Amino acid sequence: MEKMKFSAKTAGFYLASMIDSYKKVGSLPDDLIDIDDKTYAKYCRNPPRGKTRGADSQGYPIWIDAPFMKQRRMDEATRAIAPLQDAVDLDMATDAEKAALLAWKKYRVLLNRVDITQVPDIDWPEAPA
Numbered sequence: 455m456e457k458m459k460f461s462a463k464t465a466g467f468y469l470a471s472m473i474d475s476y477k478k479v480g481s482l483p484d485d486l487i488d489i490d491d492k493t494y495a496k497y498c499r500n501p502p503r504g505k506t507r508g509a510d511s512q513g514y515p516i517w518i519d520a521p522f523m524k525q526r527r528m529d530e531a532t533r534a535i536a537p538l539q540d541a542v543d544l545d546m547a548t549d550a551e552k553a554a555l556l557a558w559k560k561y562r563v564l565l566n567r568v569d570i571t572q573v574p575d576i577d578w579p580e581a582p583a
Contacts, residue, residue, distance in 0.1 A: 459486040462509030531562040557582035
């Protein structure tokens with residue numbers, strides 16, 4: 455079996471042989487770890503009812519409750535938004551910070567609309583870079 459890597463940030467698998475392609479299109483997460491064949495086989499399939507693929511504290515795939523995954527992503531978005539919003543509120547924001555704030559807010563709105571009852575077919579929005 456081809457070597458696989460896993461990203462806790464995206465809860466996704468990546469073919470090791472395709473790393474350069476992922477880099478070229480800007481879709482390579484910075485937290486990839488090597489995954490053995492047994493782990494990949496266990497977590498590449500549809501999750502159990504009410505679960506979705508997530509990551510443990512060491513970045514390895516695990517099944518987690520779907521609501522937890524949504525909340526974790528919402529928390530990440532809120533943490534990213536806070537300092538950007540501060541910069542705007544204090545009239546100190548650069549154009550890049552204003553654009554990032556808008557992107558994170560749109561992402562958070564899309565996350566809020568995710569229907570977690572659709573497990574395993576949840577279409578998670580992509581977080582801003």
